Amino acid sequence: MSASAFPTSVDALLELLTSRGYLAERSLATVTYLALRMGRPLFLEGEAGVGKTEIAKVLSAALGRKLIRLQCYEGLDVASAVYEWSSAAQMIAIRLAEASGDTDRDQLASDIFAERFLIKRPLLQALEPDVAGPPVLLIDELDRADEAFEAYLLEILSDFQVTIPELGTVKAPAPPIVIITSNRTREIHDALKRRCLYHWVDYPSAERELAIVKSRVPNISAKLSQQVVRFVQALRSQDFYKSPGVAETIDWATALSELDARSLTPQVVGDTLGALLKYQDDIARMQGEALAKTLKEATSDV
Template identity: 65%
Template sequence: MQTIDDVQTMLADQGYVCGRALATVVFLSQSLGRPLFLEGEAGTGKTEIAKALAASLGRDLIRLQCYEGLDAASAVYEWNFAEQMIAIRTAEAAGGADRNALKSELFTEDYLIPRPLLQAMRPNPKGAPVLLIDEIDRTDAPFEAFLLEALSDFQVTIPELGTIKAPEPPLVILTSNRTREVHDALKRRCLYHWVDYPTFDREMDILTARVPDAARDLSREVVAFVQRLRGEDLFKTPGVAETIDWAKCLLALDVITLSPEVISDTLGAILKYQDDIQALQGSAAKRLLDEARADLATG
C-alpha cells in the first residue's frame, strides 16, 4: 500500500467501501506499525475491515473474539493436557521413567496449543498476519493490562518456555462497540477512528457492492428507509450489516418496491428487539416510508 488511494482501491476490490478518513488511518496504521483501534456502534463494519484487509494483502486473519472473563492463558496458549497424560501413562508403563526428564519433555512445543495471540507472534510464510481483537470492550481491566505488553513489544511470555517475540509485528485491529470505556493506556498505543453510520451515498455504494443483484430503485428505497429509521427512538439502531441483510431478504422475496406490508413482514431483518418491531408496525412504517420517498424525491 503506497498511498491512501491504494487502500481505498484494495478494500473496494474486496467489497468494502470506506471513506478517505478511515482509509487514511488504515494506511498510517500499516505504515507506522501501530495497532488500529476502531470504535463505533455494532454493525457499522469494524470487523469487516479486518477481513477485507487480510484478503486484500493475502495475509492470514487471526481473530480473538473477546468475552467477559477472557484471560491471558485462553488468549495466548493452552497445554494439551490429554496428550500430556498419555505421555505420562506411557512412560509409567515402560517403567523407570525419570520424573525430572519427563517433566521437561511435557512442557515443550510438542504439547503446546497456540491461541490467537501466540499464533499472531509466530513466523508466517505469507507475511505478518492480520490480528483482529474483536469487541475488546467485553473484557475486563486485567486483560487490557496484559495486552499492553503484547501490543507494545509484540511479544508474549509463556512461563515454561520464556518470551516469544514476533519476527514481524502483526497488523493489529481492535474493535469496540463502546459498551464500556476502554482504558486510556491501551488506546494510547493505537491509532483511533470512530466508525460512524454512513451517509446515504456511501451506504448506497456499500449496498451496491455487497448486494449487486438488487435493483437500484429498490436499493435506494431501502437505504433511504434505514437512514430515516436511525432517527427514531429505538433500543438498537440498525447498522449497515442490517441494511445488507434486509436487501438480501427482499431480493429473495422478489420484492420490487417497498410497501408498509412488506416492511412489517420483514422487520426482523433490520430490528432485533420486539419493542422496536412493535413500534414500527402499522402507521409508523408507512410514515417512515413516505418520508424516505420524499427524501429521494428532493435529494
C-alpha cells in the first residue's frame, strides 16, 4: 500500500492515535508521520514504560496492518529472528525417499530445502506480501541484542531483503513499517541509526499523563487521578533505581480503582507500591518520612 494510504497530515495522525487511546506528544506524532510517508524505520529510545512499544501496537490496529514483533535478547541469532530449516521434517522426508527407493541425491537435496521446510521467523515474515498492506515490524529492545545481530539488521533495513543460501534472496514487495525501540542499556551503532528517523520518548508532562490516566482508567475519580499523577511525577524527581513509567502509572491507577480508593493515604500507598515500583530497594526507600513528604506533595490542594 502506498504512502498515500497513510494519514495525510500530522494532525490527522494525532487524531488517529488519540482515537486508539494513545495520547502522543506532537513531536512524536511528527516523526512517526514522516517515517510513514518517507518509508523509513523509526528508532525510538527512552526509559522503559514510556510508550515506545505501544505506538507500534496502536499503529498496527489503527492502520489495519498485521503486527509482527521481534523481542530482542542477548544471544538472539538468525535462526530465532529470521529463519531456520525444520530438521525433523527434512529427516522424515529423507527417510520416506529412501523407503520408496528414491536414491537421486541431487534431487533429494533440492527437495529437502524447499520452502515448505522453511520455518519463517519474524524478520522473514515481515517481508512477505499481505492483502492488508505491509505489516508493522516491531524490533523491541534492540539494545538487549548483541552487536553482531545489530550488524545483521543493516541488510534488512537498507534493502528490506534477506538472503537464504539454499533459496536465494527474498525481497519485500513493499517495505514494512518498522519501529525499533531501545531502553539505552547500551549505545546502538551509528550505521543502524543512520537508516532510521530518531526520536527520544520522554516521560510525559503532568497534564498529558493525567489525560492518559483518565483515558485508560475511566472509572477513577478526578481527585484520585490528580493525586496519582502528582505522586508519580514527584517520584521521578527522586533518585530511584527504576523510576515508574507511564505503564506503571496506569497499572497503579487501575489497582487503586479496583480497591475503590477515593484518595491517597499512607496505608493505601504502602499496600500498593508494588504496582508502581518494581525493585525492593526502591520500595524500601519510599517508607516513613520519604513517603509522608511525597504524599503531602501529591495531595495538598487536591
